[in-house]
Amino acid sequence: MDKKNKKVYIETYGCQMNFSDSEIVASVVTSNNFTIAGSPQEADVIFLNTCSIREHAEKRVINRLRELQHLRAKKPGLLMGVLGCMAGRLKEALLEDEKLGMRIDMVVGPDAYRQLPRLLKDAETGGKAIDVILSAEETYADIGPVRYGAGGVSAFISIMRGCENFCAYCVVPFTRGKERSRNPDSVLSEARQLFDEGYREVTLLGQNVNSYRWQDEHAGSILDFSDLLEMVAGINSRLRVRFATSHPKDISDKLIHTIAKHPNICRSIHLPVQSGSTEVLKRMKRKYTRAQYLSRIQAVKKLLPDCALSTDVIAGYCGETEDEHRETRSLMKEVAFDFAYMFKYSERPGTIAAKLFDDDVPDDVKTRRLKEIIDLQQEISLLSNRRDEGSTCEVLVEGRSKRSEDKMMGRNSRNKVVVFQGKDSKPGDYVWVKITGCTSATLMGTIVDQP
Numbered sequence: 001m002d003k004k005n006k007k008v009y010i011e012t013y014g015c016q017m018n019f020s021d022s023e024i025v026a027s028v029v030t031s032n033n034f035t036i037a038g039s040p041q042e043a044d045v046i047f048l049n050t051c052s053i054r055e056h057a058e059k060r061v062i063n064r065l066r067e068l069q070h071l072r073a074k075k076p077g078l079l080m081g082v083l084g085c086m087a088g089r090l091k092e093a094l095l096e097d098e099k100l101g102m103r104i105d106m107v108v109g110p111d112a113y114r115q116l117p118r119l120l121k122d123a124e125t126g127g128k129a130i131d132v133i134l135s136a137e138e139t140y141a142d143i144g145p146v147r148y149g150a151g152g153v154s155a156f157i158s159i160m161r162g163c164e165n166f167c168a169y170c171v172v173p174f175t176r177g178k179e180r181s182r183n184p185d186s187v188l189s190e191a192r193q194l195f196d197e198g199y200r201e202v203t204l205l206g207q208n209v210n211s212y213r214w215q216d217e218h219a220g221s222i223l224d225f226s227d228l229l230e231m232v233a234g235i236n237s238r239l240r241v242r243f244a245t246s247h248p249k250d251i252s253d254k255l256i257h258t259i260a261k262h263p264n265i266c267r268s269i270h271l272p273v274q275s276g277s278t279e280v281l282k283r284m285k286r287k288y289t290r291a292q293y294l295s296r297i298q299a300v301k302k303l304l305p306d307c308a309l310s311t312d313v314i315a316g317y318c319g320e321t322e323d324e325h326r327e328t329r330s331l332m333k334e335v336a337f338d339f340a341y342m343f344k345y346s347e348r349p350g351t352i353a354a355k356l357f358d359d360d361v362p363d364d365v366k367t368r369r370l371k372e373i374i375d376l377q378q379e380i381s382l383l384s385n386r387r388d389e390g391s392t393c394e395v396l397v398e399g400r401s402k403r404s405e406d407k408m409m410g411r412n413s414r415n416k417v418v419v420f421q422g423k424d425s426k427p428g429d430y431v432w433v434k435i436t437g438c439t440s441a442t443l444m445g446t447i448v449d450q451p
């Protein structure tokens with residue numbers, strides 16, 4: 001395959017970590033003379049970077065791969081590869097054409113993207129190309145991401161990989177392996193470069209950023225996440241800093257104080273609770289109780305009263321009773337999250353939950369409980385946005401509003417989407433907006449002078 005003219009199309013599913021990984025994949029292939037294709041039709045190689053967090057996520061990918069098979073008729077040499085967590089979970093099973101009823105040429109796990117040039121060669125010569133080995137060291141620190149999808153305003157920076165929390169329902173520790181933190185110097189130089197290139201926001205990424213630890217051999221000191229966050233915030237006060245995701249058991253007062261010290265560290269913390277019942281949290285092996293979670297929330301509200309809080313909630317986990325479901329809803333009311341990601345429990349093969357517990361909550365009950373949680377959160381989000389009406393906030397402009405061409409959109413420090421009249425503003429600008437209206441998902445307003 002004469003690579004000079006060959007194109008790779010990357011389609012990404014799942015979490016922010018996967019989108020950040022796709023930028024590493026783009027970097028590896030473009031530094032091997034491939035170019036990035038804008039659509040599968042124009043590609044010689046199609047990569048789907050996949051998610052395994054729920055059964056539905058995997059079904060979507062399988063259906064998509066089936067959908068794309070017809071392109072082989074037009075391009076016999078076309079290669080298709082599965083990357084990411086599905087590759088790490090299903091491994092060789094993805095190469096069994098008969099069983100799948102379709103051909104997949106490459107299977108590449110989250111720690112094997114450096115091997116892509118070799119695997120592409122193997123696949124070109126008709127070999128089955130697979131590498132799903134997990135690494136205890138790999139952080140891709142020396143590979144500069146190619147931000148082929150980003151709008152030039154906000155960018156992801158992965159600071160660590162893997163997770164060792166082994167929450168009972170989760171596949172991530174099995175598909176992404178042991179925790180390893182990235183050299184802070186490489187994180188800082190990436191953030192500085194982004195600022196110099198005009199980016200005005202970075203999101204520090206990890207399955208659990210609070211587990212970040214770097215042993216500084218020279219200084220003989222250990223850098224934790226608060227230290228790294230402070231260093232990135234120190235690059236420039238016009239560079240906003242966000243981070244995701246935190247595990248409630250590791251969110252320290254030190255971290256909350258660090259956020260309070262730096263106005264450019266955004267006032268929004270994503271703290272997945274998953275359930276409001278201590279008994280369910282025990283069965284989930286989340287390593288905190290309802291009371292411990294609420295005490296962390298109190299600490300945040302005390303030191304950062306203007307901080308927005310978001311969370312993840314699972315409805316219908318193994319053995320969940322109506323009372324335990326009620327505890328989840330009462331916790332959501334008590335915290336009054338500004339936003340939440342809410343899903344039905346989806347049993348994942350190979351997880352601790354699948355081994356220990358029955359997936360015994362009937363699907364219609366899961367669906368009803370999920371609806372109750374979503375309806376409740378929508379009310380809470382609307383009240384939260386109503387409270388912002390009449391206030392003025394600083395917005396980082398990201399681009400045109402999807403819904404109304406004559407309007408611009410951006411987000412404030414609290415990670416709320418703001419749509420406003422502002423034709424003279426451009427992506428990357430900071431503008432002040434007076435909030436005049438809202439929905440449960442969006443704030444609306446007009447540009448005003450800085451108060």
Ligand code: SF4
Binds near residue numbers: 165167171172173247
């Ligand atoms: S913290 Fe728990 S839920 Fe999150 S990635 Fe790790 S094991 Fe999964």
